[in-house]
Each structure stands twice: as structure tokens, then as C-alpha cells.
Amino acid sequence: MRAVTYNAYATDDSGLSVGEVPDPKCGPGQILVRVRAAGVNPVDWKLMTGGLDAMMDAVFPVIPGWDVAGVVVARGPDTPDFEVGDEVMAYARKDMVHGGTYAELVAVNAWSAARKPAGLDWPAAAGLPLAGMTAQRTLERLEAGPGDVVLIHGAAGGVGSIGVQFAREKGARVIGTASERNHEYLRELGAEPVAYGDGVVERIRALAPEGVTAVADFVGGQLDTTLAVLAPGGRHASIADNTVEQHGGSWIWVRPDGAKLAELADLVQRGKLAVEVAATYPLAEVRAAWDASRTGHTRGKIVLLV
Template sequence: MRAMAYETYGGTEVLKEASLPIPKVAPGEVLVRVESAGVNPVDWKIMAGGLDGLMDVMYPVVPGWDVAGRIARVGIDVPEFAEGDEVVAYARKDYIHGGTFAEYVSVPVRALARKPASLDWDQAAGLPLAGLTAYQLLTRLGTGPADTVLVHGAAGGVGSFGVQIATSFGARVIGTASAHNHERLRGLGCEPVEYGEGLADRVRALAPDGVSVVADFVGGVLDVTLAVLAEGGRHASIADHSVMGAGGQWMWVRPSGRDLTELGRLADAGQLTVTVARTFPLGALAEAFELSQAGHTAGKIVIKI
């Protein structure tokens, strides 16, 4: 099969197009014929060695964790799915090796969900990791209709999902973003505030009694979080472990077919949209990574296989 792979840590120069064996399908797994695969910053951070202290690596590495495609083969003991089913997954495994920037990828069934009917392949591929990150953080904090939620980084890939998901839970949502993103955020159901000096005062002007939930998707904002959090409020971060010393939770996303199914339900109900900023062919993965590294896209970057 065609795949993009690397044999050593480094920058985009280590990525090469390769011909690799089609992955084996273990019990409890399926083989997915990839239609589209979403790009996330963690993909190129892993390639640079950023998770070397956490996860074992088996070379050659095919990067990528987000996938949308059709099941090509079903492993032993997978009664839930059949060949030809259209599926999505956050296909992270227990070690770094066979990812989604390839024609085929094996996926544990625990990570698998049916593709939302309302999303095309590119949109579906942009949903899993970022959508699950926002969903799991907000549900872990018990977010509901009685809450006023502050989302740090509301215009980003995870933050924009967080805004929509919190809104679908019935919460009031305030989100930090630069001014040129405010109109887009209003369209998602958010009350935007500009980040920077004086942010806590601007949030307090909208919520004089404080906010009950803070979702930090950017890091470096703990002082603002504590300044606006109401008594008894809850907060969590995906980017700043120091929140644990201030009564907050530090979390990372887990593969979950059940949670991904719920995100698909929200999408099909019209409560969750996925914006695709740019698509690239498989062979242009290095260019896609460089665009992601620049950090200026308003939406998901997707590889079309």
C-alpha cells in the first residue's frame, strides 16, 4: 500500500512516500480503507520526538491518528461491524507505528464509530481527535445547562468544538479569541472576548458572578482562570499540567467509539459542524504539516487518500 512514513525523528524532511505491507488485522480490530485522514499538531510533534518519553516507537512510522473510511476487512470477534461499513476513528494505539496517512490502517474496535451521515469524508476525518478532546474535557467537568463556560482558545480546532458541544449541553459559553474570529464564534453560539491584557476584566463584565466551568485548550492562562472562576467552579486544561496544583484537572484524549458516536449524533442533529480549511493529497503531507505548524488555519487540515 502507499503510505507516508519516516525512519527517524526529525522535521518534515524525514517524511517519505513508501510502499508498505497492508496491516494485519488482529482480533478485535478492523482494517479500514482510508478515504481521508485529519492532520493534528500531535502528528508532527511525535515525528519530532515530542512523545519519546511516553510512547514506544516501531519504525517505519506511518503518522496520523484521525481517519474516515470504509471497512475492508473485519477481524475475529467484531460482530458490531461488517465489510463496507463507513466509519471514523481516533485510531491511536499503544505504541507509535501504523497510522492513518496510508491507504489502509488497522483500528481497534473500541475506537471505532459509524461515520455521521451529515458529514462528508473530509469533515468526518477532521472530527475524532479534536472533537473527542473537547467532549471528554467538558463531560468530565459535568458541564450542563446550569453552567456558564469559559473556553480559552475558542477559535482553535479543539476550542471551536468545545464551544459547540457546550452549547449543545445547554450551557452559556464565553470564548477567548482574536477580534477577527469573533463573528464566526457568534455564529457557533459563543459570546467572544478578545484575549490579552485585561481579559479577566472583560470576562467579569459578561459574567459578574464568575463562570462555573473553564475549559483551557491553549495553556498559560491559569491566572485568568482563577480570577474568573466562581466559588465551587470546575476547570481543566489539555495544555497546562500546573492546573492540578490549583484544583483543576489535566487531561489528554482517549480513543472511544462510544464518545465518537455521540459526536456523530450531534453532527447529524445539526448541533456540530466541522470546518475544513484545506485538503492535500497523500504525497503532500509535508506541506500539510508545515501549514499546521504555522498555526494560522481556521479549520481542519485533511489528507485525501
């Protein structure tokens, strides 16, 4: 099969290549998925720099990618969960960094997969799992609901835009930080936008004079702003800054979980959740996709088409 690979940690993309590699094996409790689309996430290129080597072993050559949408083509032993031909999506992170989703085929643990909603196209389905489940886990950890004023840092990004919708579905009022070009988009999602930069604390305070009751940081580096606007007794969490734990916050690291992904799929099916796709790239243009991801300014998800 064709796949993107790299053979060593590196600080640039020169080690990335696209070529033929052996097909993955499909073990007990796994499904073999023919990939139609693979979501691009910042963690993909951060892993290649060795950024998570202290937490996860890498077995080279590595095929990057944790998000996938595709069709089941085989099942391992004792895998009654899915049938050949099922259209599925998954957050396919494994215990080690090795056989990822930037490929024509990927073996996925069945318990991490969910059926793709019929109305969701392949790029959006590939963009949902990691971003959607990260937003879901964060807002559930914050116990966001009616009566809450939730501030979302990075509200127009892939995780943030889903977080806005999830919090609104839970009945919370949402304030979202974003560049001004994305403010109308946030209003369409049901959030009250505020611009980044100098004066952001004052702008948030103008909308929530008594402070916000919960903060979801989806970009990192926002702790000072969070603490400045958080109401007494408020809750806060970050997916990108573990120092929040020193200030009573939660550091979020989402787990593969097909049942939780199915909950998001149900929201999509009922028209309560939409996935914004910023751009798609063919597998051979993985470097361009990573360059776009590194800017940190895309609205929605970046996806590779396989």
C-alpha cells in the same frame, strides 16, 4: 500501499517521506479501513520530535496520524461490530506509535470506531474523532450544563469550536477567546467572543463580573487567566498544560472509544454539531499541512485526503 513515514525522531520535517510500505495486518477484533481522509492534529508532528517518548514507545518506521475516516475492506477474527463496506471513522490511537492513519490502509481496533453519519463528508468525518472526543471529554469532566458560564480558550480552533457547540448543547453559556477575525464565527456557534492579548481578563470580567464557573483550556499557557476569572468553587481543565493539576484542575487525555464517538455522530446526524474544515491537502503535501497546523491559528480542522 502508499503512506507517510519517518524513520527517526527529528526537529524538522526533512525525515518525512511518502512512498510504498507493506499493507497492515488485520488482527483479532480489528477492522482494516481503506482511508479516504486523515485528520491532522498537533500531536502528530509533536510525536515526531520525540515529545511523548517518555509516555509512548515508537516503532520505526512510523506512519503518523490518529484520526481516520474510510471504508471497511476486511475484518479480523471475532469482529462482528462492522461489515465490509461500512463507512466508519475512528480515533485510532494505539498502544505504541507506529501504524497510523496517514496511509491508504490502516488497521483499527473495532471498539475505537463508529459509523460515519450519512450527511457528513469525508474531510469532516476525519476531523471529528480526536477533536470532538477531546472537547466532549473535557466538557463532561467539567460537568458543564444549565446555569454554567463556561470560558473556552482557543474557541475557534478544531477542538474549541466543537467544545463551544457541545457546551451550548448542554445548556451552558459560553465565552470564547479567539482572534478578532473569528469573532463572528463564534457568535454563529453561540459563543460570546473576547480577543486574546493584553486586557483579556478585564474583557472576560466585563461579560462575567462574578467570574466563570468552568474553564476549558484548549491551547495551553492560559493558567493565569483561568485562575483570575474563575469563580469560587469553579472547575477548570486543560488539554495542553498538566500544571493545572497543581491548582485543582484536570489534565485531559482523551481515550479511543467508539461508543463516545457514536454519541458525537448522533449529534451531527441531528444537526446539533458541525465540523469546520479549515483546509485539505493531498497526502503528498503533508509538510504543508503540518506547517499550517503549527501556526496555531487555523479555524477548524486540517485534513489529508488519501
